[in-house]
Amino acid sequence: MDTASILPLWLTFGPADPTGATGLQADVVTGAALGTHTFSVLTSWQARDTAAVEASRPVKADDIDDQARSLLEDTSVTAIKVGALPSPEAVSAVAAILADYASVPAVVHLVEAEPALTAADHNELADATVQASLGLLVSQAHVVVVSHERLERWFDEGWLGGEGMETALQALMALGPDNAVITGVPHGEGQFVNVLATGGPEAEAWPWQHLPVSFLGAGSTLTAALAARLAHGTPLRQAVIDAQQFTRRALEAGFQPGMGRNLPDRLFWLRGNEPSS
Numbered sequence: 642m643d644t645a646s647i648l649p650l651w652l653t654f655g656p657a658d659p660t661g662a663t664g665l666q667a668d669v670v671t672g673a674a675l676g677t678h679t680f681s682v683l684t685s686w687q688a689r690d691t692a693a694v695e696a697s698r699p700v701k702a703d704d705i706d707d708q709a710r711s712l713l714e715d716t717s718v719t720a721i722k723v724g725a726l727p728s729p730e731a732v733s734a735v736a737a738i739l740a741d742y743a744s745v746p747a748v749v750h751l752v753e754a755e756p757a758l759t760a761a762d763h764n765e766l767a768d769a770t771v772q773a774s775l776g777l778l779v780s781q782a783h784v785v786v787v788s789h790e791r792l793e794r795w796f797d798e799g800w801l802g803g804e805g806m807e808t809a810l811q812a813l814m815a816l817g818p819d820n821a822v823i824t825g826v827p828h829g830e831g832q833f834v835n836v837l838a839t840g841g842p843e844a845e846a847w848p849w850q851h852l853p854v855s856f857l858g859a860g861s862t863l864t865a866a867l868a869a870r871l872a873h874g875t876p877l878r879q880a881v882i883d884a885q886q887f888t889r890r891a892l893e894a895g896f897q898p899g900m901g902r903n904l905p906d907r908l909f910w911l912r913g914n915e916p917s918s
Contacts, residue, residue: 648676648677648678649676649677649678649719649720649869649872649873649874650677650678650680650716650717650718650719650872651672651677651678651679651680651718651719651720651721651722651868651869651871651872652679652680652681652682652709652712652713652718652720652721652722653665653668653669653672653679653680653681653682653721653722653723653724653865653868654681654682654684654705654709654721654722654723654724654726654735655668655681655682655683655684655722655723655724655725655861656683656684656685656686656687656697656724656725656727657683657685657686657687658687658689659687659688659689660689660690660691660857660898660899660904661904662691662857662858662861662902662904662905663724663725663857663858663860663861664687664724664725664861665681665683667858667861667862667865667905667907668681668722668724668861668865668868669681670907670908671861671862671865671866671869671887671907672865672868672869672872674887674907674908674910675866675869675870675873675887676869676873677869677872677873679865679869680712680716680718682705682708682709682712683700683705683708684699684700684705684724684725684726684727684731685697685698685699685700685725685727686698686700690899690900690901691857691897691898691899691900691901691902691904692899692900692901692902693901697727699727699728699731700727700731701730702728702730702731702733702734703734705731705734705735706734706737706738709735709738710738713738713742718742718745718872719745719746719871719872719873719874720745720746720747720748720868720869720871720872721739721742721745721746721747721748721868722747722748722749722750722864722865722867722868723735723739723747723748723749723750723778724750724752724861724864725750725752726770726774727770728766728770729766729769729770729772729773731770732770732773732774732777732778733773733777735778736777736778736781739778739781740781743781746783746784746871747781747782747783747784748782748783748784748786748864748867748868748871749774749778749779749781749782749784749785749786749818750786750787750860750861750864751771751774751775751779751785751786751787751791751792752787752791752860753767753771753791771795771800772800775795775800775801775816776816779813779816779817779818780816780817780818782818782819782820783818783819783820783871783877784818784819784820784821784822784867784877784881785813785818785820785821785822786821786822786824786860786863786864786867787813787821787822787823787824788823788824788825788860789823789824789825789826789827790825792809792810792813792823793809795809796808796809796812796813801813801815801816802815802816803815810823810836810838810844814838814840819839819840820837820838820839820840820877821837821838822835822836822837822838822863822867822881823835823836823838824849824860824863825849825851826846828846828848832848832850833848833849833850833851834846834847834848834849835847835849835881835885837877837878837881839877845878847882847885849885849889852892852893852895854895854897854902854903855902855903856892856895856902856903856904856905857901857902857903857904858904858905859888859892859905862887862888862891862892862905862907863884863885863888864884866883866884866887866888867880867881867884870883870884888905890909890910891905891906891907891909892905893909894906894909894912
């Protein structure tokens with residue numbers, strides 16, 4: 642049986658996280674849970690546990706390009722997710738791929754540079770990688786996903802440009818993404834919302850109640866679930882709703898396997914109702 646004719650195919654770029662909380666391992670599990678097949682392109686090797694990253698070794702930009710193009714020239718993917726990238730050169734390579742496959746909706750997860758790159762002697766490289774992502778990837782995104790806290794910090798630091806813009810969201814949208822999802826926006830005392838901005842004057846928000854424990858991989862779960870739903874051909878608004886619901890249930894079923902943070906249980910449906918697909 643030709644599974645490619647049954648399962649939607651999508652491609653993710655990200656690090657190898659041995660905990661399975663983030664990166665490629667997490668995306669593959671999320672994709673499978675939502676009825677898709679996930680192709681993966683390795684961007685770095687990590688040595689980490691549930692508390693911290695001990696080391697990260699970047700994959701060369703040419704090797705990232707080779708991995709992705711060998712898959713894309715052989716198959717037909719219906720969504721792409723871009724996760725953590727290790728260098729401006731890697732960002733440039735991925736940006737060129739997105740340009741060549743502009744008809745495929747891309748979910749760009751804007752994160753800080755990889756933790757191992759944020760030591761004092763690597764701050765310049767880390768900053769350059771983030772700024773390259775803002776300059777080269779955002780304009781090609783069908784939807785950008787970024788935390789409110791991170792977006793506000795970049796806005797305050799002038800990284801979003803946006804001269805004359807009143808808000809960080811306005812500055813982000815001026816960079817050219819089709820849509821943006823801003824997570825964890827404060828909304829009243831102890832309350833938060835996730836906001837979907839679609840380029841017009843209106844935005845839609847959904848309440849998000851933080852759980853009493855700290856999680857590793859919540860953002861990875863949300864962005865991978867969004868990419869998987871888009872790979873099914875789900876309209877963006879419904880895909881955002883589905884991704885939030887999936888993430889919420891994965892976090893509610895989360896567990897603490899070590900001495901660090903809790904991990905989402907993306908296979909929660911094995912013990913209850915299946916997620917929608």
